[in-house]
Amino acid sequence: MMDSTSKPTVVSAPGKVLIAGGYLVLDPAYSGIVISTSSRFYTVIKPLTPPTANTIRVRSPQFRDSTWTYSLSFDPLVKVHPDVNNTSKNKFVHLALQHTIALACEAHQDTTKQLLTGGLDIAIVGDNDFYSQRAQLDALNLPITLESLASIPPFSVQGVTLSEVRKTGLGSSAALITSLVSGLLVHLGTISTTALQEDGGSERKLAHNLAQFIHCLAQGKVGSGFDVAAAVFGSHLYTRFDPRVIAPLMGDNSVQPNSLLQIVSAENTSWDYHIRPFQLPPLTRIMLADVNAGSDTPSFIGKVQEWRKAYPERAYAIWTAIDKQNQSLASTLLRISDYHSQNPLKYASIVKFISTLQPIQWTADPSLPDFETQVAAEFHAAHRTMMEIRRCMKEMGELSGAAIEPPEQTKLLDKCCAQAGVIGGGVPGAGGYDAVWVLMCEPEQCRPDQWPRERVEHLWSHYTELKVTPLSAVESMAKGARLENIDEIVGLKNAMQ
Ligand SMILES: Nc1ncnc2c1ncn2[C@@H]1O[C@H](COP(=O)(O)OP(=O)(O)OP(=O)(O)O)[C@@H](O)[C@H]1O
Numbered sequence: 001m002m003d004s005t006s007k008p009t010v011v012s013a014p015g016k017v018l019i020a021g022g023y024l025v026l027d028p029a030y031s032g033i034v035i036s037t038s039s040r041f042y043t044v045i046k047p048l049t050p051p052t053a054n055t056i057r058v059r060s061p062q063f064r065d066s067t068w069t070y071s072l073s074f075d076p077l078v079k080v081h082p083d084v085n086n087t088s089k090n091k092f093v094h095l096a097l098q099h100t101i102a103l104a105c106e107a108h109q110d111t112t113k114q115l116l117t118g119g120l121d122i123a124i125v126g127d128n129d130f131y132s133q134r135a136q137l138d139a140l141n142l143p144i145t146l147e148s149l150a151s152i153p154p155f156s157v158q159g160v161t162l163s164e165v166r167k168t169g170l171g172s173s174a175a176l177i178t179s180l181v182s183g184l185l186v187h188l189g190t191i192s193t194t195a196l197q198e199d200g201g202s203e204r205k206l207a208h209n210l211a212q213f214i215h216c217l218a219q220g221k222v223g224s225g226f227d228v229a230a231a232v233f234g235s236h237l238y239t240r241f242d243p244r245v246i247a248p249l250m251g252d253n254s255v256q257p258n259s260l261l262q263i264v265s266a267e268n269t270s271w272d273y274h275i276r277p278f279q280l281p282p283l284t285r286i287m288l289a290d291v292n293a294g295s296d297t298p299s300f301i302g303k304v305q306e307w308r309k310a311y312p313e314r315a316y317a318i319w320t321a322i323d324k325q326n327q328s329l330a331s332t333l334l335r336i337s338d339y340h341s342q343n344p345l346k347y348a349s350i351v352k353f354i355s356t357l358q359p360i361q362w363t364a365d366p367s368l369p370d371f372e373t374q375v376a377a378e379f380h381a382a383h384r385t386m387m388e389i390r391r392c393m394k395e396m397g398e399l400s401g402a403a404i405e406p407p408e409q410t411k412l413l414d415k416c417c418a419q420a421g422v423i424g425g426g427v428p429g430a431g432g433y434d435a436v437w438v439l440m441c442e443p444e445q446c447r448p449d450q451w452p453r454e455r456v457e458h459l460w461s462h463y464t465e466l467k468v469t470p471l472s473a474v475e476s477m478a479k480g481a482r483l484e485n486i487d488e489i490v491g492l493k494n495a496m497q
Pocket residue numbers: 060062090091092093124125126130162163167168169170171172173174176219
């Protein structure tokens with residue numbers, strides 16, 4: 001058994017960007033493209049010192065007033081009680097503890113109780129990208145660049161409470177729930193320490209189903225769940241689950257009878273979500289920006305749903321058109337990756353070539369060899385499809401009254417997409433004013449000032465109509481939630497103090 005000198009259990013889970021399929025993905029007839037980010041949440045679990053029976057202390061050291069203590073009782077069912085001296089509440093953390101420990105007890109009552117007798121000490125931190133760093137860069141008088149972001153210490157202290165912090169839309173709550181739930185499942189032995197090595201094994205699915213249910217309960221609504229799916233499985237093409245699978249668990253009573261395991265089990269065929277493998281093509285890079293202007297996602301969803309109900313035929317036609325483009329984008333990007341597998345050298349040379357040109361010029365050179373011409377044509381097709389998706393999403397916004405791609409964002413995105421080497425971009429997820437994503441070529445080498453990312457960064461840092469702050473995230477190459485070694489995560493040990 002683990003003692004206080006052993007290494008802690010550390011599980012991380014990535015953030016997300018829905019680059020195609022916003023709104024449509026709420027309906028199981030459609031799917032979306034979700035990219036998981038290199039920016040992650042980390043949950044660190046170790047025995048409490050000094051040992052304190054059936055006590056769990058959770059800390060979020062990046063925030064003020066963010067330590068929560070809980071006690072456990074087991075009779076007749078597991079119950080997690082917030083300490084009366086806690087100065088704030090954290091529903092997400094409380095529900096994650098309640099239901100994960102209940103599940104662990106259902107699976108192995110005696111060992112779970114034994115592992116909890118000395119208590120647990122849990123710390124949760126998120127990469128800086130999850131919270132807006134604009135104020136910090138301005139206060140330090142630093143230019144608004146990726147280099148400046150890299151100079152801020154990892155897991156930096158935000159100086160505010162969790163309810164005051166400005167989030168960037170990467171899905172902090174889904175990444176937090178996934179890392180906490182999976183970390184507890186590993187620590188309590190409900191899933192094995194190798195469970196998170198396999199891409200889609202049954203233990204990873206169990207962690208997904210449990211995290212998905214807890215996230216819905218904490219949010220008080222059932223969304224499409226693409227954010228939790230990305231946190232657990234990494235980038236993929238997502239088709240949602242039927243919410244009826246968790247309906248029996250969604251009541252007010254936070255203590256569940258012994259049926260949780262059966263419902264969240266990977267063997268429960270009522271979980272009908274589909275996760276199809278996806279990754280952005282090699283030698284491309286996604287860049288994300290936090291735009292300093294808020295949007296209200298739930299009100300956008302309400303408007304789009306009302307419009308869809310009021311004009312079913314028109315909505316069906318538009319959704320069918322968007323879906324066709326979304327599917328085409330996914331298959332084009334996957335085909336581009338295939339070209340890389342066929343001939344990495346030629347692929348690298350054509351990426352380098354198009355990275356200095358605007359899309360309209362990518363297929364204009366008749367002297368290019370066949371292979372290179374084909375790859376350039378696929379990149380151009382991806383560009384056209386991204387532009388068409390933006391046009392359709394904007395139209396849906398105008399028809400429904402939700403500012404999905406408002407004029408200010410159109411102007412910004414058009415400028416980004418006019419840069420040499422930029423494939424396309426858009427407003428992530430539900431859209432609105434608060435973020436943009438841009439996909440660009442990232443050749444192996446470039447002369448200084450020739451990287452597409454530098455052009456985009458320059459544009460953003462000199463943009464005056466909106467405050468546009470880059471995030472440091474790229475696509476996560478590690479598939480979703482993973483077990484970490486605390487010594488290998490820069491700054492993590494420090495952040496625990
Ligand atoms: N570092 C953290 N430690 C503990 N709890 C956190 C932390 N970060 C976020 N949370 C929890 O997640 C909640 C925020 O969830 P909410 O659903 O409002 O955000 P979100 O939609 O995931 O935001 P975004 O996508 O912008 O990151 C907080 O109120 C808190 O309970």
